[in-house]
Amino acid sequence: MALLEKITKLVSRYFLLPLVTLYMYLIQNPKSREYYKSAGILDLGDVSINYVNNFSRQISSTTYWMEMYNRVKEAGASLAGCGLAGHDILIPRSPALIKSILVKDASHFDRVGNLLSLKGDYIASKTLLCLQGEDWTKTxxxxxxxxxxxxxxxxxxxxxxxxxxxxxxxxxxxxxxxxxxxxxxxxxxxxxxxxxxxxxxxxxxxxxxxxxxxxxxxxxxxxxxxxxxxxxxxxxxxxxxxxxxxxxxxxxxxxxxxxxxxxxxxxxxxxxxxxxxxxxxxxxxxxxxxxxxxxxxxxxxxxxxxxxxxxxxxxxxxxxxxxxxxxxxxxxxxxxxxxxxxxxxxxxxxxxxxxxxxxxxxxxxxxxxxxxxxxxxxxxxxxGLVGRVCKKEYPVPDTNLVLKVGDVIIISLYGLHYDEEYHENPEIFDPERFSSGVKNKDFSFLxxxxxxxxxxxxxxxxxxxxxxxxxxxxxxxxxxxxxxxxx
Ligand code: HEM
CATH class of the missing domain: 1.10.630.10 (Cytochrome P450)
Structure with missing residues (x-):
């Protein structure tokens, strides 16, 4: 077992990781960087290589996307975009926009589990968690x-x-x-x-x-x-x-x-x-x-x-x-x-x-x-986070941005839960902040x-x-x- 573990680590570090990094480098699309900028939306650049590096350092997706959310917050923006593995990603921070995405305009989106499609997995693809479209609605x-x-x-x-x-x-x-x-x-x-x-x-x-x-x-x-x-x-x-x-x-x-x-x-x-x-x-x-x-x-x-x-x-x-x-x-x-x-x-x-x-x-x-x-x-x-993938064009409310089919939205739950604009002194454990229920934490507590x-x-x-x-x-x-x- 120890030998197998060592082999696995060596193969990952010296073969898979460089291969994936190279792939990420090759599929970067510089034109894509104009996508958000031209709509007046903050663009955080193509993060593919950075994402792989963090992954190899065992930084979880939750932590990674919380850090990205914090970059949006530090810039004083309510949303921002970035590129990852050939996808355009939107990171919303405003509870009103998150509400539109999750509820009012939910028909524009499917859940994105991860960047791996499980369509061909005869068990996972049929679970409620992975079903998409009509099959999901009926089930x-x-x-x-x-x-x-x-x-x-x-x-x-x-x-x-x-x-x-x-x-x-x-x-x-x-x-x-x-x-x-x-x-x-x-x-x-x-x-x-x-x-x-x-x-x-x-x-x-x-x-x-x-x-x-x-x-x-x-x-x-x-x-x-x-x-x-x-x-x-x-x-x-x-x-x-x-x-x-x-x-x-x-x-x-x-x-x-x-x-x-x-x-x-x-x-x-x-x-x-x-x-x-x-x-x-x-x-x-x-x-x-x-x-x-x-x-x-x-x-x-x-x-x-x-x-x-x-x-x-x-x-x-x-x-x-x-x-x-x-x-x-x-x-x-x-x-x-x-x-x-x-x-x-x-x-x-x-x-x-x-x-x-x-x-x-x-x-x-x-x-x-x-x-x-x-x-x-x-x-x-x-x-720590949930994702949505756009299945029909979506004009993002109050912006000039129109999301195209295949664009991904990442909602960082940790980002929201620790955002001092929505939760005063977020690092402090204080049950009293829920004394009037969860209603007043609308879409900043999810x-x-x-x-x-x-x-x-x-x-x-x-x-x-x-x-x-x-x-x-x-x-x-x-x-x-x-x-x-x-x-
Ligand atoms: C503290 C416990 C739990 C937490 C924090 C939690 C959280 C979540 C979250 C965040 C999602 C994704 C929602 C989205 O994408 O908008 C989800 C989906 C789901 N959860 Fe839970 N969950 C919990 C317990 C449970 C339990 C006990 C069950 C089953 C008995 C369950 C069944 C599911 C299913 C089936 C989905 C997928 C729903 C769908 O795609 O229609 N979860 N959960």
Whole structure:
């Protein structure tokens, strides 16, 4: 393994990196620099080589685009343009413009995942996250049914049960260790919540100290690319999408696909025991209504494949993001004992007014915990940026710029969340800034974004986080580890 790692590093540093840098250099288009300037928009130049250099220094895209956003801010502009890998990129800073892009004029745009097209990946391309155009509109409209407030209320019982299991897990851990890994506990919690609410499975991670089969499957996605043999796939999928689709090439490891396929098959073979309210059933009926025998649209997709892809596609964006949020809430509460005491008071009052238990309505009545979670989302948003790609010409409001098809927009959520023009003293953790809700932070606070393509699971994420905090703070005091240094 160590040898393989060394080879991988050498190949990346001395072969791939120079090759990509050369490619970036060759595709720079000097004429492109007039694009923004001629419309009177600040142009930050072609950043391709700089982007690759930063990437090789392991600077994340979140940090990179936040720095770009800050350059726009320092210039006192409300938007700016730059070039990257042959694309013209727009970086908006004004909440009004961001609102137009995400909501009012959303029909001009698709989501850009990354610069890699997944059209040829037979699993990833069918997930809600990657679907584009008409296919996305139809599927999203059907999936929304699984995330309405009344459907989230139905999930409450499962989340509540897992909140209690989280306490038991933590109790067992504190008996063994003086200092425990809270992030690990939060991950087990969100893993089990996702398993039970999205896949109908009792995944039992909180009852097991070591990793369960489901945890291994989730983890495998991130270790797939440790395997050098998989490195050819992204390029192949990008450049030969039809051949890739024909031979069912996917970036997703076969063992992972097999796991979700088994869940899909169980649902398809379980006609009698079918509960139309659970998410697996919603995915299946979406396929039947849209593409099945008497479906509204033709599709060459196979039912089992489509369901498999969409189960995988709903698990993927939810469990780690929510784990990050819960862990970051614990981190800030450990640093701010006064805030922790105040949240605990609210939680204790809620338990006591409810026969020492929680119910959905009571949890929703709590306000201070919401303020704390929102302030954590502002400072430590699990997602740092979102992108849009222009699919029909777009005259940018109040400017002379008309975006052309293929232009990319990068909205830096961190840039917005730390912009002192919108959030006073942004470096300071202050839940009070959310005392009148999130409304007055319109489009300068966007952890789940807004508009038709926003996060479909935001209500679920907020419920999970609140429940985890309720059970943890009711039973434990969070303190900062002695030996760790904090940023
Ligand atoms: C704290 C937790 C979470 C955060 C911060 C978060 C944030 C986001 C963001 C920023 C987007 C992109 C929105 C855009 O492009 O405008 C997104 C999309 C998405 N999220 Fe979440 N998310 C979280 C939890 C969840 C959960 C729990 C689920 C599922 C149960 C979920 C499912 C999705 C899906 C399917 C999409 C793609 C929606 C579409 O393209 O129509 N997310 N999320």
């Amino acid at each position: 999203r409209a059907k999936f929304e049914a699984a995330f309405t407030p009344s459907k989230i209320r139905r999930n409450f019982v499962q989340v509540d049960k897992l909140g209690k299991e989280l306490v038991q897990y933590l109790n067992r851990e504190v008996e063994k260790e003086a200092q425990i890994n809270f992030g690990q506990a939060a991950l087990k919690f969100t893993t089990d919540v996702t398993g039970s609410t999205m896949l109908n499975l009792d995944t039992g991670s909180l009852r097991t100290r070591g990793p369960t089969r489901f945890e291994e499957i989730l983890d495998k996605l991130f270790s797939s690319f440790d395997n050098f043999a998989n490195w050819w796939k992204p390029g192949f999928i990008q450049w030969f999408p039809r051949i890739a689709t024909y031979f069912k090439v996917t970036l997703v490891d076969e063992e992972i696909v097999e796991f979700y396929r088994n869940v899909a098959q169980f649902e398809m073979n379980n006609e009698k025991g079918r509960d139309r309210n659970n998410f697996v059933s919603v995915v299946r009926s979406t396929w039947e209504e849209l593409y099945g025998n008497r479906g509204l649209y033709d599709s060459s997709d196979h039912e089992e494949e489509w369901i498999t892809a969409n189960l995988f596609g709903m698990v993927l964006p939810g469990y780690k993001t929510t784990e990050t949020l819960i862990a970051m809430c614990a981190y800030v509460l450990a640093l701010h004992q006064d805030v922790q005491d105040k949240v605990r008071d609210e939680i204790n009052a809620t338990f006591e007014s409810n026969q020492d238990d929680l119910d959905f309505a009571a949890v929703n009545r709590m306000t201070y915990i919401d303020m704390v979670i929102n302030e954590t989302l502002r400072m430590y948003s699990p997602i 952890p789940f974004t807004q508009g038709p393509r926003n996060c479909i699971g935001s209500r679920m994420a907020m419920l999970e986080t609140k429940m985890a905090l309720c059970y943890v703070l009711r039973n434990f005091k969070l303190t900062r580890p002695q030996k760790l240094s904090f940023p």
